[in-house]
Amino acid sequence: MVIPLRLKAENLSCERGGRLVFKDLSFDLVAGEFAELRGPNGVGKSSLLRLLAGLNTSSSGRLSLEGGAPDTNLAEQSHYIGHAEANKPALTVRENLVFWQKFLGGSENANSFSAFKLEALADDQVLLLSAGQKRRLALTRLVVAHRPLWLLDEPTVGLDTASLIILQNHIHDHLKNGGIVIAATHAELGVKSAINIQLGKAA
Amino acid sequence: MQQFANPARFLKIANVTLPYIWAITAILFAIGLYGALVITPPDYQQGETVRIMYVHVPAAWLGLFVYCLMGFFSAVAFVYRHPLADAAAKTAAPLGAVFCFLALVTGSFWGKPMWGTWWAWGDARLTSMFILLLFYLGYMAVWSSIDEPTRAAAIARIVALVGVLNVFVVKFSVNWWNSLHQGPSVIKMGGPAIDKSMLWALLTMAVAYTMLFLALHLVSMRSEIAARKLRQARLVEIGNR
Amino acid sequence: MFQQALALTTRDVALARRQGGGLGAAFGFILSVMVLIPLAIGPDQILLSKLAPGLMWLALLLSVLLTADRMFQQDFEDGSLDVMAMAKLPLEIVTLAKVLAHWFTVSLPLAIITPPLGLLMSIDVGQLPILLVSMVIGSLALSLLAAVGGAVTAGLRRGGLLVSLLVLPLYIPVLIFGVAASSANLSPSSSTPALTVLCAITLMSLVISPWACAAALKAYLR
Numbered sequence: 001m002v003i004p005l006r007l008k009a010e011n012l013s014c015e016r017g018g019r020l021v022f023k024d025l026s027f028d029l030v031a032g033e034f035a036e037l038r039g040p041n042g043v044g045k046s047s048l049l050r051l052l053a054g055l056n057t058s059s060s061g062r063l064s065l066e067g068g069a070p071d072t073n074l075a076e077q078s079h080y081i082g083h084a085e086a087n088k089p090a091l092t093v094r095e096n097l098v099f100w101q102k103f104l105g106g107s108e109n110a111n112s113f114s115a116f117k118l119e120a121l122a123d124d125q126v127l128l129l130s131a132g133q134k135r136r137l138a139l140t141r142l143v144v145a146h147r148p149l150w151l152l153d154e155p156t157v158g159l160d161t162a163s164l165i166i167l168q169n170h171i172h173d174h175l176k177n178g179g180i181v182i183a184a185t186h187a188e189l190g191v192k193s194a195i196n197i198q199l200g201k202a203a
Numbered sequence: 204m205q206q207f208a209n210p211a212r213f214l215k216i217a218n219v220t221l222p223y224i225w226a227i228t229a230i231l232f233a234i235g236l237y238g239a240l241v242i243t244p245p246d247y248q249q250g251e252t253v254r255i256m257y258v259h260v261p262a263a264w265l266g267l268f269v270y271c272l273m274g275f276f277s278a279v280a281f282v283y284r285h286p287l288a289d290a291a292a293k294t295a296a297p298l299g300a301v302f303c304f305l306a307l308v309t310g311s312f313w314g315k316p317m318w319g320t321w322w323a324w325g326d327a328r329l330t331s332m333f334i335l336l337l338f339y340l341g342y343m344a345v346w347s348s349i350d351e352p353t354r355a356a357a358i359a360r361i362v363a364l365v366g367v368l369n370v371f372v373v374k375f376s377v378n379w380w381n382s383l384h385q386g387p388s389v390i391k392m393g394g395p396a397i398d399k400s401m402l403w404a405l406l407t408m409a410v411a412y413t414m415l416f417l418a419l420h421l422v423s424m425r426s427e428i429a430a431r432k433l434r435q436a437r438l439v440e441i442g443n444r
Numbered sequence: 445m446f447q448q449a450l451a452l453t454t455r456d457v458a459l460a461r462r463q464g465g466g467l468g469a470a471f472g473f474i475l476s477v478m479v480l481i482p483l484a485i486g487p488d489q490i491l492l493s494k495l496a497p498g499l500m501w502l503a504l505l506l507s508v509l510l511t512a513d514r515m516f517q518q519d520f521e522d523g524s525l526d527v528m529a530m531a532k533l534p535l536e537i538v539t540l541a542k543v544l545a546h547w548f549t550v551s552l553p554l555a556i557i558t559p560p561l562g563l564l565m566s567i568d569v570g571q572l573p574i575l576l577v578s579m580v581i582g583s584l585a586l587s588l589l590a591a592v593g594g595a596v597t598a599g600l601r602r603g604g605l606l607v608s609l610l611v612l613p614l615y616i617p618v619l620i621f622g623v624a625a626s627s628a629n630l631s632p633s634s635s636t637p638a639l640t641v642l643c644a645i646t647l648m649s650l651v652i653s654p655w656a657c658a659a660a661l662k663a664y665l666r
Contacts, residue, residue, distance in 0.1 A: 019439075050526075053530055055530070055666060057666055080530060083523070085522065086522055090463045091458060095455070102447060103451050103528070103531065104527075104531060105532075334613055337609070337612070341613065345606065348603075348606050354599075357662075365614070365656050368652060369613065379621075379641075380620045380624070383624060
């Protein structure tokens with residue numbers, strides 16, 4: 001029996017540099033749901049995403065993911081696209097993608113270049129790319145290996161309208177296949193969100 | 204261990220015991236120094252010079268002891284993630300470095316009449332002590348170059364633990380190196396065995412040094428805790444703006 | 445797991461080749477030292493040949509040290525380390541894979557190039573093989589220990605000086621036994637004990653370094 005994916009957070013609080021960023025945050029997401037993180041600068045949107053990605057230890061609270069692959073923790077089942085894009089400027093687009101595909105244990109996938117229309121740039125060094133193209137390369141990591149949970153921190157920064165639509169389509173596909181997406185964004189992503197996680201004093 | 208782990212509890216205990224520790228330190232130093240400088244006989248070979256030993260040897264012991272203590276506190280902090288253990292390791296380092304430095308300087312003073320030179324690399328113990336001082340400096344530099352306290356603590360723990368392991372390897376290496384280069388001119392420091400008439404004064408001095416360290420450590424831990432409280436209060440204030 | 449580590453090592457080797465810098469600069473550094481030493485202590489050939497093994501070990505050790513602060517810094521700054529820390533592969537293996545790449549691209553080539561330069565200091569040709577062997581073994585320890593310094597300062601913008609202060613004391617045992625092995629009398633048997641201890645030190649670094657690096661990197665990630 002396949003248990004559907006379910007991400008549950010109970011009473012999370014996060015501390016950074018001795019300062020409490022947020023506290024008593026709870027939410028519940030099931031397969032196919034998209035959550036949008038809202039709130040002004042400095043309320044801990046990035047901190048929450050990093051916390052979900054296992055890159056930040058919570059001071060208290062509980063996080064659980066049901067129905068994923070056995071013997072893997074939350075971080076191992078997540079893709080995290082942050083402000084730092086994890087691209088190597090000296091390597092080509094192909095070398096970057098092939099490395100992440102091998103490292104993240106993805107299957108050989110010829111389509112990965114086309115996911116964000118990078119076919120024409122495959123053999124160019126990343127240092128030649130524009131900011132938007134680098135962003136697309138980083139986002140391509142979402143499809144080189146499968147992860148049920150996507151954590152996106154301002155994914156739209158630097159993207160043009162055409163790329164934005166591609167990103168929307170990928171998110172829709174991922175949700176349709178039973179994934180969960182959590183994104184922090186100021187721009188309208190154009191994806192219907194199941195819940196808005198409001199951070200900050202208003203909450 | 205657990206009852207000391209609460210900062211408030213720790214402060215209370217420190218405040219109550221400190222006056223007594225200072226008093227014991229003063230008494231021990233008085234007895235030890237009187238014994239070392241007046242009562243104990245001069246060495247039949249080294250003459251009055253031997254009196255440097257009473258200052259030098261305990262300092263060297265403390266230099267090594269405090270380093271091990273620092274490693275112990277770091278290990279505790281590594282396992283239990285307790286900030287008080289980090290504070291203990293952090294404040295022990297400058298004190299240990301001073302003992303280390305004192306041992307080096309007095310060793311050098313002792314070396315001049317003994318070897319006819321201020322410094323002899325042929326003495327493995329002095330060389331090891333020198334390297335130990337470098338470890339102290341590195342550890343202290345880690346604390347001072349990382350701004351964020353929790354991160355600095357986490358990094359410093361690792362540096363201290365690696366350092367403790369390495370101190371033993373260095374000690375072994377330097378001894379081995381020394382045996383390789385053993386020159387005829389090198390006289391073994393301290394002599395074959397210390398006579399009973401000297402030993403009691405030396406041990407008294409060692410205990411006095413340890414008590415001095417304890418007193419200074421408690422004082423600097425107290426101010427470290429106060430500094431943390433101040434920082435915390437300031438952060439809360441900034442957060443409310 | 446092995447595949448992932450291999451992918452990382454391959455990527456780092458490719459990066460080192462593409463970016464240059466590390467090895468070339470380190471080699472230039474060794475060459476400069478080789479010029480400066482005779483200028484500092486005079487052209488006396490007997491003195492130079494006596495000092496040669498020790499000075500060459502020093503040059504090798506310092507040149508490797510120069511590359512230490514960059515070992516994890518880039519991966520930390522560009523977010524690669526975030527992604528690596530999330531994967532199932534333990535961070536210890538990640539650091540080990542990166543250290544191996546560093547060894548292949550920096551320390552090992554330097555350890556091979558340095559002994560012949562001893563001829564500039566009138567070293568006995570018969571001494572070169574044992575110098576080469578000890579440097580190749582020791583160079584792995586140099587990379588491993590440099591990584592500890594690199595990881596401890598990964599998040600600092602100006603960690604160079606701190607790296608030296610932290611790593612040089614760690615290098616002391618490698619230096620002592622490396623020099624002892626390579627300056628022993630010409631018969632190979634006389635350098636065996638020192639060489640054995642050098643191997644032991646390298647193995648010990650192999651155990652401690654990945655653990656220490658991973659712990660330090662974790663502290664920077666959160």
